[in-house]
Amino acid sequence: MSLVLTTDSVPERQKLDYWRTALSRALVPMTVTPHGAGRPFSGRIVSGRLGYLKVSAIEADAQRASRTAAHIARSPDAFVAVGVQMRGTATLVQDGRRATVEERDIVVYDTTRPFSLTYPERFSTRVVHLPRRAIGLPDEQIRRVTGTVIGTADGIGSVLMPFLATLVASTHTYSPAVAGKLAATVVDFFLTLVAERTRPGEAGPDSPPDGARRQLARRIRDHIDRNLADPALTPAAVAEAHHISVRYLHRVFEDEGVTVARLIQRRRLEESARELARGGAAAPTVAAVAQRWGFVSPAHFSRVFRDFYGRSPVEWRTGRGR
Structure with missing residues (x-):
């Protein structure tokens, strides 16, 4: 079942507070600062679950969303977020990395470490939160893809982008059994993404061809x-x-x-x-x-x-x- 959170019927002076609460509820607790002080603000989130995954479709005005060490200490939700930028651009900062996100790019970040996402204009994005416990990778492997942007012109990104975009939009149509299988498929895609982004080292004597x-x-x-x-x-x-x-x-x-x-x-x-x-x-x-x-x-x-x-x-x- 999908949950729709929108500022449409919220009084203007309360919209920003409502949006901060809505974004933290659907994703993870964060601080949200709008761009363009004094301008009317609007945003809409449709969130739900796909098996053990949290999924959200977000459309909103320009803003900066940031998750700090204080947020993490109060709410240590352990997710890896995979987002598809449907419209607009963004800048992701995590682990000292700064990445520019263009339309149709995939962005990956870790909710257990501070990050910020800046959207300079109205945007639309779809986000899937993968529980860290479902991924089963050590932190050093996950860090190879978090705080980065994945292009979608070729490789696993070209398959993952349309798959995730469609999946988030149609989450409510799947039975629990199908949703569970699709969640496992998303995790497998992520594991493939990590493997694709990992440069193979020197083969040792015990390494098979x-x-x-x-x-x-x-x-x-x-x-x-x-x-x-x-x-x-x-x-x-x-x-x-x-x-x-x-x-x-x-x-x-x-x-x-x-x-x-x-x-x-x-x-x-x-x-x-x-x-x-x-x-x-x-x-x-x-x-x-x-x-x-x-x-x-x-x-x-x-x-x-x-x-x-x-x-x-x-x-x-x-x-x-x-």
Whole structure:
């Protein structure tokens, strides 16, 4: 369900305060300063959820939005934001980087570190907030793309821009099961973006050639998907099934943007969420779903499910909070 926040019916003297609250509610707490003091101000946000992602479509007059260390201390929401500049331009500043955002560019920033976005004219943007816990990358890898602008003329940007723009505009049309799969796809796109923006280092003696690595990684992913229900599915078991060492397994996946253990857990959670979202009188119990997808106990399943999706399996099954 989408939430629409607009200044249209707000008295002029209250518009800016309303907008600051609306922007902080839909995104993360920030300070907002309009450009052009004394001018009438207007803004509109349509926000919602796509599975475990927060999505927002924003159109507003010129302004500067900034998130400071004080904001982060009071509200340490851990997201990576991926925005698509639909109209107008912007300047992003984070981690000492200053990037100019043109129309149709993709911009990436981290809400756990201070940043500012300056829009010198009326603008339109679409923003997706990815929970850091769903990404599963160490901070140093995430920093390779945050505080930067991604061009969309070629590479992953040319695919990601229209996908995100359409996705945010149509969030309310997806069923919970489809929304969960689309959220996972967005995360996979982001992981691919990180991998694309990472310069490969010197190949060590344990590094497989690129072609062989990709083929082996695909086989391993297929093996994981076929064996998700097995509680004994671990990195060690995966390595043994493919007659390689655990160290070599990690080398194969070092450019995949996710560890093998995290991949196994994420795929189990995705399949569990899909099954729970069916609902209805015949909906399986939480314990049955936990057992079917290889979790060691319902209590462990409930804990990691809440950590990943932000709500319990029971709430997910009944549709509460979505």
